[in-house]
Amino acid sequence: MEENKEKTVKKRQECDPAYQWHIQDLYASDEAWEKDYESLTSEIQSLAAYEGRLKEGSEVFVEYMRKKEALMKKFEAIYVYANQRYHEDTGNSFYQGLAGKAQTLSIQLDSAVVFEEPELLAIGKKTIDSWFTQNMDMQLYKRYFYELFRQQKHVLSKEEEAILADVSDMSADVSNIFSMFNNADIRFPSIEGKEGEKIPVSHGRYTLLLESRDVNIRKSAFESVYSQYGQYRNTLAALYAANLKNTAFFAKKRHYNSSLEMALEGGEIPTSVYTNLIDTVHEHMDLMHRYVSLRKKALKAEELHMYDLYVPMVDEFEMKVPFSKAKEIVKKGLAPLGKEYGKVLSDGMESGWIDVYENEGKRSGAYSWGAYGCHPFVLMNYQDNLNNVFTLAHEMGHSMHSYYSDKNQPYIYAGYRIFVAEVASTCNEALLMEYLLKNTEEKKEKMYLINYFLEQFKGTLYRQTMFAEFEKITHEMAWNKEPLTAEVLCDIYYKLNQKYFGEDIVIDKEIALEWARIPHFYTPFYVYQYATGYSAAIAISRKILSGDERAKEGYFKFLSGGSSMNPIDLLRLCNVDMAAKEPIESALKLFGELLDEMEEML
Numbered sequence: 001m002e003e004n005k006e007k008t009v010k011k012r013q014e015c016d017p018a019y020q021w022h023i024q025d026l027y028a029s030d031e032a033w034e035k036d037y038e039s040l041t042s043e044i045q046s047l048a049a050y051e052g053r054l055k056e057g058s059e060v061f062v063e064y065m066r067k068k069e070a071l072m073k074k075f076e077a078i079y080v081y082a083n084q085r086y087h088e089d090t091g092n093s094f095y096q097g098l099a100g101k102a103q104t105l106s107i108q109l110d111s112a113v114v115f116e117e118p119e120l121l122a123i124g125k126k127t128i129d130s131w132f133t134q135n136m137d138m139q140l141y142k143r144y145f146y147e148l149f150r151q152q153k154h155v156l157s158k159e160e161e162a163i164l165a166d167v168s169d170m171s172a173d174v175s176n177i178f179s180m181f182n183n184a185d186i187r188f189p190s191i192e193g194k195e196g197e198k199i200p201v202s203h204g205r206y207t208l209l210l211e212s213r214d215v216n217i218r219k220s221a222f223e224s225v226y227s228q229y230g231q232y233r234n235t236l237a238a239l240y241a242a243n244l245k246n247t248a249f250f251a252k253k254r255h256y257n258s259s260l261e262m263a264l265e266g267g268e269i270p271t272s273v274y275t276n277l278i279d280t281v282h283e284h285m286d287l288m289h290r291y292v293s294l295r296k297k298a299l300k301a302e303e304l305h306m307y308d309l310y311v312p313m314v315d316e317f318e319m320k321v322p323f324s325k326a327k328e329i330v331k332k333g334l335a336p337l338g339k340e341y342g343k344v345l346s347d348g349m350e351s352g353w354i355d356v357y358e359n360e361g362k363r364s365g366a367y368s369w370g371a372y373g374c375h376p377f378v379l380m381n382y383q384d385n386l387n388n389v390f391t392l393a394h395e396m397g398h399s400m401h402s403y404y405s406d407k408n409q410p411y412i413y414a415g416y417r418i419f420v421a422e423v424a425s426t427c428n429e430a431l432l433m434e435y436l437l438k439n440t441e442e443k444k445e446k447m448y449l450i451n452y453f454l455e456q457f458k459g460t461l462y463r464q465t466m467f468a469e470f471e472k473i474t475h476e477m478a479w480n481k482e483p484l485t486a487e488v489l490c491d492i493y494y495k496l497n498q499k500y501f502g503e504d505i506v507i508d509k510e511i512a513l514e515w516a517r518i519p520h521f522y523t524p525f526y527v528y529q530y531a532t533g534y535s536a537a538i539a540i541s542r543k544i545l546s547g548d549e550r551a552k553e554g555y556f557k558f559l560s561g562g563s564s565m566n567p568i569d570l571l572r573l574c575n576v577d578m579a580a581k582e583p584i585e586s587a588l589k590l591f592g593e594l595l596d597e598m599e600e601m602l
Helices: 030-048 060-088 093-112 116-123 125-133 138-151 157-183 203-210 213-232 233-253 259-263 271-283 285-298 322-335 339-350 387-406 423-438 443-479 488-502 508-515 528-545 547-560 567-572 582-601
Strands: 367-369 377-379
Touching: 030 093, 030 582, 060 138, 060 377, 116 271, 116 547, 125 138, 138 259, 138 423, 203 367, 213 233, 213 508, 233 259, 233 443, 233 488, 233 508, 259 271, 259 423, 259 443, 271 285, 271 443, 271 528, 271 582, 285 443, 285 488, 285 582, 322 339, 322 387, 339 387, 367 387, 367 443, 367 508, 377 387, 387 443, 387 547, 423 443, 423 528, 423 547, 443 488, 443 528, 443 582, 488 508, 528 547, 528 582
Parallel strands: none
Antiparallel strands: 367 377
């Protein structure tokens, strides 16, 4: 019998170990962890001892890097074990303590190697280039030095860097102030339910309330939230404007041509990739407008409002999927990736990669994580439904990406960049979706699946691109020292909603304030990666499903690439060029086909 049949949440020790991850693959016991922790604590200072010595030559540099990598691998295992143990039961004070100790170790390790980059930059490219001809062991570090010197023109003098570091400390306060306001201070008025009962409104409950079948609850929740942001509109505008000015200040001081260029440079992404996304989505705005019209028809609404965008367009499809069946569905869905992928996937799902079910105190949600030298781990809180089957495919996509990168790359290049982080996981979801759509005759299930896909396009491709466009406009205004009042920001945001959602929906005045509640805007130019990653994943899945063997072969090179190449070139291995319109158009073509199908069924 599978676990999780009872509605009560069990304590960790009452759960069947067959459905728990094999954390002992990292450390056999807490004592083994403690031993590594103690040894690493004493070894850290051996790294700091290299300060001032790197200029002695390539042999000393290679010796230092090997020692650092060995200690970093050990630290990774220490950190992941402590935190995953803590995530098993966040009420366990012992593992909470271990996670705290690991965090302290992280700070000590960072502090011990802080001299590394400034010292190497001071040695200079010319000298380091000569090291490559003198010492073959240096070849491994070619990309490392390319990365280091690539941004050298943006590194200032030691004195200027010290000043910027102090300013950076202060400028981080803007994001912290917003976070404190948004998470701790703002309160929303309760709303009235069908029976006159009071329903509390919070960040966590807001989306659930917008999914309510009762239009009055949706409208009331919407008005409750924006009434409060409206009260603080001028404060929030000043805060967001300060964040924009901070970014412009650092970009100018570091000799970038724009705030956008500075934000993308670290990830080796040309600014043309960002503008190409916005331009291509603009050319296909008619599809989003069709989606809005379809939603209006599906809900049989005389008028569609902004608070009607999250209520499901179709009836909930109840399909009970126990975990054993979910694994089989995922294996079949990902079969187009071939036998080798299928074997690793199956072995992973059967041999302790996954912590399957909820237990008392367990961290909510789902993630994939791990340490170099050990298989990845997946945390889930599996419920017997179709949504969780997609979550399983998604998280195993991350894990398989990590598995192939770790297997094929040295430690220094094993981690992959944020720009490509969601590609493998989303590609898995798209392949699974195609399999499920092909293998169902039931209209209700088909409508449920298509609706699931349509919502992803709306939320990930269009909505995140709209956010990206808002950021581009406002950062350019800050760069040019144009005024950024609440009125100006609301006007920009309102007009973007008109452009993206079209004429078949009432653009309620409250939505003009939505910019004020988006935490991601305090991490400049981050959200566009959701849209580019989604587009790349859909484009890759389309190529694989069409039988394009070259693309499939390239996809495995991509999965195995880690950060050994820049993200754009890695995706080009799959015959997907994110500097061009084609991948985004390929994804949007699928969006159009799904709209056609849904329009026929309604």
